[in-house]
Amino acid sequence: MSGVLARYESLIAAGELQPDPAQRNAVRQLNDLQNQLESSQQKSGFLSSLFGDKTKPPRGIYMWGGVGRGKSMLMDLFIETLALKAKRRVHFHAFMLEVDQMIREQRSKEVQDAIGLVAAELAQGIRCLAFDEMVVTNTADAAIMARLFTALIVEHHVTIVTTSNRPPSDLYKDGLNRSLFLPFIDLVHAQLDVVELNGPTDYRLDRLGDLGTWHSPLGDEATAQVREAFFRLTDYKPEDADNVPSAELDLGGGRALHVPKSLKGVGVFSFKRLCGENRGAADYLSIAQHYHTIIVVGIPRMGPENRNEAIRFIKLIDALYENRVKLFATAATAPEELYMKGDGAFEFERTVSRLNEMQSAEYMALGHGETA
Incomplete structure (x- = not known):
């Protein structure tokens, strides 16, 4: 065994981590996702050579909990042990800055669907996109996220894994024009498994x-x-x-x-x-x-x-x-x-x-x- 669950168990056995039921539950779900991604990679390699890649992506994971609960550490283990070349990990804030710049460049060309074109470019060669610290404070970002992530997940078959300090329903809470953001919350619940990583230990x-x-x-x-x-x-x-x-x-x-x-x-x-x-x-x-x-x-x-x-x-x-x-x-x-x-x-x-x-x-x- 070489996946995230095996690595997590070895760290506990070595005394480098403390046993934590909520963490273990999250790791099991991350491990299941690893298996699905690696299996789909093998299948799509053969099928895409014949028919093009039409493989529906495995459901992603939205892992949330208080500061200090080990979310970033588990994400580290997940990415390190994921036997998938087509993966990318990035801090969410840095990712959105990148997206904003790409959209500006597309709109300068007066294209009709700048967000869709950016999503297509971001999805090239990527099957799993992992984020640290999803937080939404920017009104402009809130307005584009539903379209952007619908394109990534539904149209381009990218599996999203992210961490956050807040549950999906609390993202961009009380934000300006929040109604524009609500479809993104619906998308999270439809396409990602929400994993709570709360607990008494910080x-x-x-x-x-x-x-x-x-x-x-x-x-x-x-x-x-x-x-x-x-x-x-x-x-x-x-x-x-x-x-x-x-x-x-x-x-x-x-x-x-x-x-x-x-x-x-x-x-x-x-x-x-x-x-x-x-x-x-x-x-x-x-x-x-x-x-x-x-x-x-x-x-x-x-x-x-x-x-x-x-x-x-x-x-x-x-x-x-x-x-x-x-x-x-x-x-x-x-x-x-x-x-x-x-x-x-x-x-x-x-x-x-x-x-x-x-x-x-x-x-x-x-x-x-x-x-x-």
């Missing part, structure tokens, strides 16, 4: 170990700590640090925020970029909804001359706290000493209280977006 916290979240004073040691947190949270290899993906986060109204490091729901920002520029509560809400964890570097000690930065920082922390986003930071000093004098210093005391609570084990165990 393996992300296990990976963090005793690593703290607030690091001061500023300097190499503090930077090294948040850098380590990023690699533990994303399972990214430190030796490949120069190639960590970046992102352009849609803020609405044609505006975007460059995120220099963005991977698996973890975003890295500078204080200067977040609070030194003119931003409002809506910008911080977009960040809080998109990322389950953010790392903010370079938080300075502030005074009366930094009134605007302090007010923006208050709004940032409010958005993060209310959406249960995990915060790792490098700062000049402890929260209590960040902003002691200046307009809004009294209001900043609530921010100090929240910053301290956000370092607690109880807060860290909360799911992203979970109501206290």
Whole structure:
């Protein structure tokens, strides 16, 4: 046996993973899908040589659950052990950026069905398309997803496997013109098996170990700590640090925020970029909804001359706290000493209280977006 189930069992036997009933159930379903994909590959190889490839794809999998439940790890095992050359794995956000660019290029040619043509191009040579972290915050993306994925699955026979922190019905919840997105949710239920991977254990916290979240004073040691947190949270290899993906986060109204490091729901920002520029509560809400964890570097000690930065920082922390986003930071000093004098210093005391609570084990165990 060399499939995902065998690999998962071997990791448990070696003590590298803990037994987890919800994970095991998900692995069994992933293993069944592997068998179907590999079997269909063998059949289609013969039939397509005679009649062209008309093989209906196996049903895909939509695997959802809270942060730290091991979704990305299981996806890693699934792709690594899938004996299929025609496979592709990509972070969902990066995929949609690619799609948006391809659609723009097609529309510049004034074609009738740009989305259909893009789907056909994406499907070339692909039988299984796997995504990390399906999340929909962009109105333009929400509007095209039903057509795009119907073409991929129904017309081009691509099997979709994806992870998400939310069930399908909660995708793009309360989004603008959500009615345009609802056919995509129907498509997910019609074409993919929804696998819940919830449970009491947050393996992300296990990976963090005793690593703290607030690091001061500023300097190499503090930077090294948040850098380590990023690699533990994303399972990214430190030796490949120069190639960590970046992102352009849609803020609405044609505006975007460059995120220099963005991977698996973890975003890295500078204080200067977040609070030194003119931003409002809506910008911080977009960040809080998109990322389950953010790392903010370079938080300075502030005074009366930094009134605007302090007010923006208050709004940032409010958005993060209310959406249960995990915060790792490098700062000049402890929260209590960040902003002691200046307009809004009294209001900043609530921010100090929240910053301290956000370092607690109880807060860290909360799911992203979970109501206290």
